[in-house]
Amino acid sequence: xxxxxxxxxxxxxxxxxxxxxxxxxxxxxxxxxVLMGVELVLNGANINFVAFAWFNPLFRVEGQVFALFVxxxxxxxxxxxxxxxxxxxxxxxxxxxxAAEELKG
Amino acid sequence: xxxxxxxTSEWSTMVLPVLWALLSAFFLLGFVLVSAIFFxxxxxxxxxxxxxxxxxxxxxxxxxxxQTVADGVKLLCKEDSIPAAADHFLFRLAPxxxxxxxxxxxxxxxxxxxxxxxxxxxAVFFMLAVLSSEVFGVIMAGYGSxxxxxxxxxxxxxxxxVSYEVPRTICVLIPVIVAGTLNLTEIVNQQNGFxxxxxxxxxxxxxxxxxxxxxxxxxxxxxAPFDLAEAxxxxxxxxxxxYSGFRWLLFFMAEYGSMAAVCGIAVSLFMGGxxxxxxxxxxxxxxxESMGTAGMILGNLVNVVVFIVKGWGGIFVMMxxxxxxxxxxxxxVMMVCLKYLLPISCFLxxxxxxxxxxxxxxxxxxxxxxxxAATVILTAVWLINVWRKPSLSPPGVTGWATRPPALPGSxxxxxxxxxxx
Amino acid sequence: MSLQQALFxxxxxxxxxxxxxxxxTQNIVRAAAWLLFALAGTAGIYFLLGSxxxxxxxxxVYVGGTLVLVVFGVMLTAQGxxxxxxxxxxxxxxxxxxGIALYATLAVATLATAxxxxxxxxxxxxxxxxxxxxxxxxxxxxxxxxVGDIPRVYPPRNRTRVSYLLPFExxxxxxxxxxxxxxxxxxxxxxxxVSEAAA
Numbered sequence: 001x002x003x004x005x006x007x008x009x010x011x012x013x014x015x016x017x018x019x020x021x022x023x024x025x026x027x028x029x030x031x032x033x034v035l036m037g038v039e040l041v042l043n044g045a046n047i048n049f050v051a052f053a054w055f056n057p058l059f060r061v062e063g064q065v066f067a068l069f070v071x072x073x074x075x076x077x078x079x080x081x082x083x084x085x086x087x088x089x090x091x092x093x094x095x096x097x098x099a100a101e102e103l104k105g
Numbered sequence: 106x107x108x109x110x111x112x113t114s115e116w117s118t119m120v121l122p123v124l125w126a127l128l129s130a131f132f133l134l135g136f137v138l139v140s141a142i143f144f145x146x147x148x149x150x151x152x153x154x155x156x157x158x159x160x161x162x163x164x165x166x167x168x169x170x171x172q173t174v175a176d177g178v179k180l181l182c183k184e185d186s187i188p189a190a191a192d193h194f195l196f197r198l199a200p201x202x203x204x205x206x207x208x209x210x211x212x213x214x215x216x217x218x219x220x221x222x223x224x225x226x227x228a229v230f231f232m233l234a235v236l237s238s239e240v241f242g243v244i245m246a247g248y249g250s251x252x253x254x255x256x257x258x259x260x261x262x263x264x265x266x267v268s269y270e271v272p273r274t275i276c277v278l279i280p281v282i283v284a285g286t287l288n289l290t291e292i293v294n295q296q297n298g299f300x301x302x303x304x305x306x307x308x309x310x311x312x313x314x315x316x317x318x319x320x321x322x323x324x325x326x327x328x329a330p331f332d333l334a335e336a337x338x339x340x341x342x343x344x345x346x347x348y349s350g351f352r353w354l355l356f357f358m359a360e361y362g363s364m365a366a367v368c369g370i371a372v373s374l375f376m377g378g379x380x381x382x383x384x385x386x387x388x389x390x391x392x393x394e395s396m397g398t399a400g401m402i403l404g405n406l407v408n409v410v411v412f413i414v415k416g417w418g419g420i421f422v423m424m425x426x427x428x429x430x431x432x433x434x435x436x437x438v439m440m441v442c443l444k445y446l447l448p449i450s451c452f453l454x455x456x457x458x459x460x461x462x463x464x465x466x467x468x469x470x471x472x473x474x475x476x477x478a479a480t481v482i483l484t485a486v487w488l489i490n491v492w493r494k495p496s497l498s499p500p501g502v503t504g505w506a507t508r509p510p511a512l513p514g515s516x517x518x519x520x521x522x523x524x525x526x
Numbered sequence: 527m528s529l530q531q532a533l534f535x536x537x538x539x540x541x542x543x544x545x546x547x548x549x550x551t552q553n554i555v556r557a558a559a560w561l562l563f564a565l566a567g568t569a570g571i572y573f574l575l576g577s578x579x580x581x582x583x584x585x586x587v588y589v590g591g592t593l594v595l596v597v598f599g600v601m602l603t604a605q606g607x608x609x610x611x612x613x614x615x616x617x618x619x620x621x622x623x624x625g626i627a628l629y630a631t632l633a634v635a636t637l638a639t640a641x642x643x644x645x646x647x648x649x650x651x652x653x654x655x656x657x658x659x660x661x662x663x664x665x666x667x668x669x670x671x672x673v674g675d676i677p678r679v680y681p682p683r684n685r686t687r688v689s690y691l692l693p694f695e696x697x698x699x700x701x702x703x704x705x706x707x708x709x710x711x712x713x714x715x716x717x718x719x720v721s722e723a724a725a
Contacts, residue, residue: 010575032554119528234582
């Protein structure tokens with residue numbers, strides 16, 4: 001059904017989300033903004049998995065299984081990252097990543 | 106999507122599916138919006154009767170049929186005020202998020218045999234997933250209003266809705282485990298026949314699961330005794346304090362839409378969906394065998410009417426509960442969820458596995474017929490009691506609430522003037 | 527242009543645009559709103575690719591769970607100066623350069639590969655049978671043996687279905703442990719009693 005869309009289109013969309021996430025991680029000063037970048041990266045990779053599940057006959061179940069595992073692990077990682085950010089906020093009253101330099105040097 | 110054209114011309118690949126999708130969306134939206142209009146009127150009548158008054162009686166005849174339309178016109182004409190401290194983008198976006206969250210769920214809800222916008226293999230899961238994204242409308246409204254009371258209301262509401270999703274999802278799993286599929290059409294088709302085939306009578310765990318699901322569904326619609334975050338007397342209407350006019354109407358529509366969706370899920374999973382329960386067959390299938398497609402459509406009309414009556418009955422119960430029980434505090438709300446409903450639903454989930462695997466057939470048959478018979482007998486006894494002994498009025502009050510005197514210029518007023526009242 | 531192409535372009539444009547706006551917007555709460563659209567658009571892509579279960583799981587876990595968590599974190603820390611934190615222009619330029627270079631690499635690699643022609647999925651790809659296959663993979667059901675037939679201990683060579691029961695259990699326990707740890711880390715800590723100073 002998606003033969004006319006083609007696999008490269010989905011892969012390019014996944015790549016776009018990945019790159020947006022990477023740039024987000026690099027440029028946001030708010031720690032939660034960095035976390036949003038991580039979510040975008042994981043979603044970009046997931047699009048790749050599910051696209052391969054559709055287009056490759058041998059990967060029909062595996063692609064979806066992988067995507068589900070990634071979703072679950074991303075949820076776990078977001079929870080921990082947020083707990084760390086909240087602890088940092090409680091101790092330094094700031095979520096600016098530039099303020100997290102006590103371990104520097 | 107019925108295969109009408111088998112060629113690959115642009116008409117059949119491009120235009121026809123789009124037309125079909127637009128038609129389905131039009132019917133679904135129309136149904137939900139008309140239902141919402143009806144629910145507003147019903148709520149005011151039900152609340153009036155429970156409070157021993159009449160509700161709207163003037164607009165559109167003796168029963169106030171057009172009161173909701175008048176309300177809608179009033180809300181459309183109100184000033185669209187946005188607070189100065191509000192985040193404009195989020196403030197405007199929030200009602201539409203809530204609306205989409207509650208309306209898209211109807212894509213997977215079957216109203217009859219094959220009367221579904223999209224017959225999905227994961228219908229129940231899809232509906233729960235989409236209904237769970239409605240919480241963003243609340244959060245964005247609470248934050249975007251730029252007022253700390255709205256933010257409090259929004260965050261409390263979000264915590265409540267998200268917490269109650271867990272026992273709600275677990276209770277949905279109970280009949281799904283019995284049915285063996287997530288496809289709502291198949292689940293309802295397994296409850297074909299007389300009413301003792303309904304899953305609510307299948308085992309005691311499903312019976313309890315229905316009530317727990319109903320409570321959790323009521324709470325995740327921010328309704329009934331769990332509406333502290335949006336009530337007028339609490340935090341000055343919580344997250345929609347700053348919303349007036351049409352934007353508030355959208356939140357209201359979203360709430361009634363998600364109530365209808367939750368009742369639809371409850372009816373489909375536990376109460377036999379579109380099956381009448383007193384006919385041993387499905388009218389659509391029976392007439393479809395004898396009369397073909399026309400028979401299926403005719404039978405499905407019966408099915409759709411039965412489904413809507415059952416769903417609206419559930420909503421009537423929600424309204425009844427709202428105007429009877431006092432409101433719960435936020436800590437009581439969270440306590441009920443985390444200390445009572447969640448352990449109960451986990452217990453049900455474990456025991457349904459035990460029931461399915463280890464209970465002998467004779468026990469489950471005895472329970473099925475016995476609980477159905479007990480329900481019928483108890484309902485009959487209660488109805489006869491109510492008929493013979495209506496509940497007592499407070500001392501000094503006789504009879505029902507009386508109709509107020511008619512307005513002087515109306516037709517009823519002229520009749521009263523002629524009669525010399 | 528067929529209907530599938532049109533749908534793909536609509537959903538993909540929405541998702542890509544939202545992802546770009548997450549990067550470009552300075553307000554952290556608006557970035558959360560754009561992230562919501564990006565994740566919902568990704569769920570739409572999954573539905574277009576016939577993976578209904580993964581799409582619904584994306585909505586319920588990511589949008590209804592993870593993003594609510596992120597937004598709660600934003601609300602808890604969105605005091606005045608932290609809502610609009612701007613990075614310097616040099617950082618932006620460098621990051622954009624790296625980002626564009628990375629995207630160019632990925633795009634060239636994608637477009638230059640000769641993807642093998644694949645069979646379209648079977649007509650019942652979206653049906654209940656597909657969801658059942660997913661469930662059986664997670665439960666580790668490799669073959670339905672007739673009653674009384676004990677499967678061999680070592681996997682036969684011609685087994686075609688894989689069991690994902692072990693990673694499923696590991697991920698479940700992992701999620702439980704991580705969430706308990708996160709709840710413990712983020713607990714409200716009691717303030718020290720000030721009366722020690724007065725005594």
